[in-house]
Amino acid sequence: MSAEASAAYPPFHNHGLRLTIACVSAAVMAMAINNLLAAIVAPIFVAALLAPGAPAPPVRMFVLPAIIWVVGFLVDTATIFLGDNKDVLLAFYAWVIFLCFWDDTKAGPKPATGLILIVLVMVGTLSSASPVSTSALVDALALAAALALVAIIIAHGLAPGGLMEKDVVAAKPSSHPLRESLGRTALLMVLVSFYIMTEITGGLYVLVAAATILRLPAASRGALGLVAANIVGGAVALSAALFMAVTPSTMFDVVLFAAMVLGLGLAAEAGGKLGNLAKGATGVTIILLTIALISNDETGAYFTRVFEITLSVTYVLLGRAVLDPPDPIENTSSA
Numbered sequence: 001m002s003a004e005a006s007a008a009y010p011p012f013h014n015h016g017l018r019l020t021i022a023c024v025s026a027a028v029m030a031m032a033i034n035n036l037l038a039a040i041v042a043p044i045f046v047a048a049l050l051a052p053g054a055p056a057p058p059v060r061m062f063v064l065p066a067i068i069w070v071v072g073f074l075v076d077t078a079t080i081f082l083g084d085n086k087d088v089l090l091a092f093y094a095w096v097i098f099l100c101f102w103d104d105t106k107a108g109p110k111p112a113t114g115l116i117l118i119v120l121v122m123v124g125t126l127s128s129a130s131p132v133s134t135s136a137l138v139d140a141l142a143l144a145a146a147l148a149l150v151a152i153i154i155a156h157g158l159a160p161g162g163l164m165e166k167d168v169v170a171a172k173p174s175s176h177p178l179r180e181s182l183g184r185t186a187l188l189m190v191l192v193s194f195y196i197m198t199e200i201t202g203g204l205y206v207l208v209a210a211a212t213i214l215r216l217p218a219a220s221r222g223a224l225g226l227v228a229a230n231i232v233g234g235a236v237a238l239s240a241a242l243f244m245a246v247t248p249s250t251m252f253d254v255v256l257f258a259a260m261v262l263g264l265g266l267a268a269e270a271g272g273k274l275g276n277l278a279k280g281a282t283g284v285t286i287i288l289l290t291i292a293l294i295s296n297d298e299t300g301a302y303f304t305r306v307f308e309i310t311l312s313v314t315y316v317l318l319g320r321a322v323l324d325p326p327d328p329i330e331n332t333s334s335a
Contacts, residue, residue, distance in 0.1 A: 015052045016265030017159040018152075022046045023286065024258045026151035030144065037140035038147065043261075044208065045148035047286045048118070049111045052268050056156035057149055064112060065146040071116055072123045072138035079127040079134075086196065089128065093196075094189050096120055101181040101214070105174035109215045115145060117215070121192055121207040128196045176325030183323030184214045187316055206312045209287050213316045261286060 023043040030039035049057065075096075082089040100117045103110065119141055127134040174180050191210055195203050243256055264282045287309070 014159040015268055016262055018155040019046070019050055019265035019268075019282070020258050020262040021158055022050055022148070022151040022155035023261050024254065025154055026144070026147045027254070027257075029147045029151065035140060035143060037137065038144040041141060041144040042147045042151070043257075043286050044118075045115060045144050046151060047282055048114045048212075049148055050152050050155070051111070056153055061149055062146070064115065064149065065142040067112070068115060068119050068145050069138060069142035072119050072134075072141055075120055075123045076127045076134045076138060079124050086128075090189070090193055090196065093120065093124055093192055094185055097188055097192075098181055098185040101184045102177060104215055105177035105180055107173060114211075114215055117211050118208055121188070121211055122204050125192065125195045125204060125207060128199065174325070179323075179325045183320070187319040187323065188214055191312065191315075203308065205287060206308055209309045210312050210316050212287065213313055214320070 023046045026042035026046050027039045030036075030042050049061075078092060079089060082092060097117065097120065100113050100120070103113050119138075122141070123134060123138055126137055188207075188210055191203075191207055194200075195207065243252075261282075264285060268282060
């Protein structure tokens, strides 16, 4: 691999092992305190917080669960207060979502911003349809964030190592922040508006997947990579769901989940273009796998979830192909 390619796709030492330890630990801790919702969400938060090559989270990051709880409470309150005026409510959501995407354009996506965006789309959508259920969701999200941070610290202790300082590539501000932020806000608001206006509460995972994909780097250079990453993620999750459906064992589900996450993490750890593909697929795959771990409904629901997320991801990718600004790197190289 050339020096330029190595800088673009650096290796991440022990990332695969850390990711697996953190995801499984977070889910197991949540299940140990009998909180299924936190067990589902905690690995998703781990994927958002445990960036390849990143150091262990500092102590100040433990304010994040409190921030999530406060944001969830405020969103819930605003949703109830504006519940009779859906136009104003949607305008409020659009404004907050725009601010999140605008913050991403300054120096790349930040984990805290991503978690706030997830809280907004989940809590806001559920609160608009079923206010009584929202408090449990907010508590579970805050708990999941705390467990994710603890699990990540455990994982760093058991599998130290990270990105070498010489390989660090500083994130650059977007050259088209307004276009990028407005385009991604519009794409996500189509889905948010649909679920709020129809008061459907079963599609929260669709919104989380869409928000995750929208925060990935610009699609003009990486559109094919994003498509490939999500095809890989969907295929892995669909295969896992099939095995889980025919083998009704919680232990088997956990082992298979760990194996899938380890495979993705090891691929990302190796660096190179394949590692970059695995890095892009990790978030969506973990979302799909944790959804597949829900075993309190019919087998067909596994495949319905994967199908719905596949449709939403396709919509987001096609929308980004149209709305994302041109890649300045490509323009420079072609000049």
